Amino acid sequence: MTTDTDPLIVEQRGPVRWLWLNRPERRNALDITLIEALNKQITSAEADPGTAVIAVAGRGPSFCAGGDFHQFLQLHERGENPVGFLADVSACFSRIAASPKPWVAVLHGHAVAGGLELALACDVVVAADTTLIGDGHVKQRLVPAGGSSVRLPGAVGRGLSRWLLLTGELLPATAFAHTGWIHAIVPAADLDATAMRVCRQLADRHSPAQQRLKALLHRIDGAAPEDALREELATFADNWTASSVADALRAFLAPHTTTKADTE
Numbered sequence: 001m002t003t004d005t006d007p008l009i010v011e012q013r014g015p016v017r018w019l020w021l022n023r024p025e026r027r028n029a030l031d032i033t034l035i036e037a038l039n040k041q042i043t044s045a046e047a048d049p050g051t052a053v054i055a056v057a058g059r060g061p062s063f064c065a066g067g068d069f070h071q072f073l074q075l076h077e078r079g080e081n082p083v084g085f086l087a088d089v090s091a092c093f094s095r096i097a098a099s100p101k102p103w104v105a106v107l108h109g110h111a112v113a114g115g116l117e118l119a120l121a122c123d124v125v126v127a128a129d130t131t132l133i134g135d136g137h138v139k140q141r142l143v144p145a146g147g148s149s150v151r152l153p154g155a156v157g158r159g160l161s162r163w164l165l166l167t168g169e170l171l172p173a174t175a176f177a178h179t180g181w182i183h184a185i186v187p188a189a190d191l192d193a194t195a196m197r198v199c200r201q202l203a204d205r206h207s208p209a210q211q212r213l214k215a216l217l218h219r220i221d222g223a224a225p226e227d228a229l230r231e232e233l234a235t236f237a238d239n240w241t242a243s244s245v246a247d248a249l250r251a252f253l254a255p256h257t258t259t260k261a262d263t264e
Contacts, residue, residue, distance in 0.1 A: 008037035009059065013196065015052035015203040017045050024060020029068035030114045032085060035092050042095050052206035053199045054099070056122065057106035064115030066136065067146075086145035089114060093121040093147050098218045100211040102202045106195040108188060112136045112170060117146035120155055123214070124202070125181060126195045127173040128188040134170035154221075155181040209243045 002010045009020040019041055021028035028034075045051045058064055067089070072082045096103050096118075105111075105119040107127035113136045119125050127133070135148050143149075144165070152161040156179040163169065173185045186194045216235045220228035239245065 006037065007031075007034040008041060010041060012051070014200075015050065015206065016196065016199040017041075017048070017051045017054050019054060019056045021056070021058040021064055023068075024058075026068060026070075027062040027065035027110060028058045028060065028115070029065055029070075030089060030118075031068040031071045032088075035085075035088055039092050039095070042092070042099065046099060046101060051101065052203040053102050053104060055104045055106055055195055055199050056118065057195070058108065058115075060109075062109030062115070063105075063107045063111045063131070064118055065110045066113030066115055069140075083145065089117075089146045093117055096121040097147075097151075098215075100214050101206075102210075102214060104195060104199055104202070106191060107131045107133070107173065107182075108191060110170070113142075113144075113148075114146050117144065117148045117151070120147060120151040124183045124198060126184045126186070126191065126198055127176075127182050128191045129172065129174055129185050130188060131173040132170040133173055133176065134168065135164045136168045136170065138166065139168035155179065207243065209239055209245075212239050212243075 002008065004022070007022055009022045011018040011020065019038065021034065023029060023031070023034060041054075045054050067082075067086070071085065075082045075085060102124065103122040104124045104126060105122040107115075107119060107125060108131050109128075111119050111127075111131055111133045116133060116135055119133075135144060135152065137144050137148075149165060152165065155161070156164070156176060160176075160179065164171070173182060176182050177185055183198060184194050212235055216231060220231050223231070
């Protein structure tokens with residue numbers, strides 16, 4: 001059970017588990033406590049048979065404005081390089097990318113730096129049309145450490161990703177419509193309902209096959225085509241038996257099978 005003072009608020013809506021980043025006074029900047037809470041929920045959601053989809057959103061004015069600079073400076077003043085903390089952030093986001101269950105990022109306000117990197121680790125993105133999105137690191141003499149240099153080109157294309165990374169510019173969600181990365185861009189008033197509709201559609205297809213497919217997509221990301229094709233065939237073979245596909249196909253074909261007696 002979480003409370004309004006916890007860094008991450010958990011809300012279960014049927015098969016959809018909502019995770020609310022809850023540091024609104026810092027625009028949900030990522031710190032140690034928030035990443036620890038997120039890691040715990042990854043483990044919990046994956047183990048829960050009643051959870052089919054995980055949605056991550058932000059309380060307050062923004063989704064997430066990146067890493068907490070206050071914490072960066074505290075670490076620096078103790079003689080520590082913040083990269084140790086950022087290694088934990090990167091590992092957390094990689095767990096989301098590798099999760100067998102679909103993750104949906106629900107963006108509003110700002111999704112910048114670490115916030116962008118969290119969204120990039122998710123499978124589906126829904127955004128309010130006024131959301132400002134970008135990498136932003138270079139504006140503060142920083143470089144990415146949570147995955148944007150790796151995942152952003154595949155999401156929005158080489159040209160736009162280079163521009164965002166090298167200038168730090170923030171663009172409205174509508175500027176990403178042509179990329180296909182954001183599944184739905186809607187008015188802020190429609191964001192929650194749209195996100196729930198997307199999550200329910202994913203939850204309706206919850207099955208071992210969906211989970212195997214999600215795992216396959218993660219394994220073949222960046223793989224050579226011949227290796228990826230072998231992985232695809234191996235996954236098909238494993239899923240055919242384990243998911244009782246033949247029974248599903250018989251059930252699908254039964255209403256469409258016309259016998260001679262039916263036509264006489």
